[in-house]
Amino acid sequence: MKTILLTVTMLFIGTLSYGQNKNAKASIEVDGVCMMCKKRIEKASLKVKGVKSASWNVYTHELKLIFDENKTSIEQIASNVTDVGHDTKSFIASSEAYESLAPCCKYRDQRVVDDHK
Numbered sequence: 001m002k003t004i005l006l007t008v009t010m011l012f013i014g015t016l017s018y019g020q021n022k023n024a025k026a027s028i029e030v031d032g033v034c035m036m037c038k039k040r041i042e043k044a045s046l047k048v049k050g051v052k053s054a055s056w057n058v059y060t061h062e063l064k065l066i067f068d069e070n071k072t073s074i075e076q077i078a079s080n081v082t083d084v085g086h087d088t089k090s091f092i093a094s095s096e097a098y099e100s101l102a103p104c105c106k107y108r109d110q111r112v113v114d115d116h117k
Contacts, residue, residue: 023052024069027062028078031087031107033116034058040105044084048077 030041038056041063045054050071056063065077078088085097085105098108106112 022068022070023066025064025066026074027064028074029061029089030056030063030078030081031061032056032058032105033107033113034104036102037086037105037107040084041081041086044081044086045077048072048080051077 032038032041035058038058041056042054045051045056045063045065048067050068051065052068053066054063054077063081065074067077075090078090081088082091082093083097085093085099085101086107087093098106104112104116
C-alpha cells in the first residue's frame with residue numbers, strides 16, 4: 001500500500017512540475033538608432049530580475065525577450081528601459097533620461113535618425 005501511495009504521489013508531483021513553464025517570450029518596440037543604444041537597451045533589460053535573454057534589433061527597433069513571468073513583467077522591463085532614456089510604446093523616457101544620452105543616440109532628433117540610415 002505504501003508503494004502505491006508513494007508512486008501516485010511521485011507521479012502527481014512530476015506532472016505538476018512538468019506543466020509549469022516559467023519562461024515567456026515577448027517582444028516590444030524600443031526607440032533607438034545605433035549600436036550604443038543596442039548595448040544600453042539590452043543591459044537595462046537584463047538588469048531586471050527574471051530576464052534571461054534580451055536582444056534589440058537596431059533596424060526594426062524590436063526588443064526580443066525571454067523572461068520568467070513569475071519574477072517580472074513586460075511593464076517592468078519597459079519601465080527599466082525608459083529609465084535609461086529610450087521610449088517604448090507603453091512608456092516615454094523622462095526628459096532628464098533622454099538628455100543624458102550621447103549625441104549620436106538622440107532618436108527624437110530627425111537629423112540624427114537620418115544620419116544613421
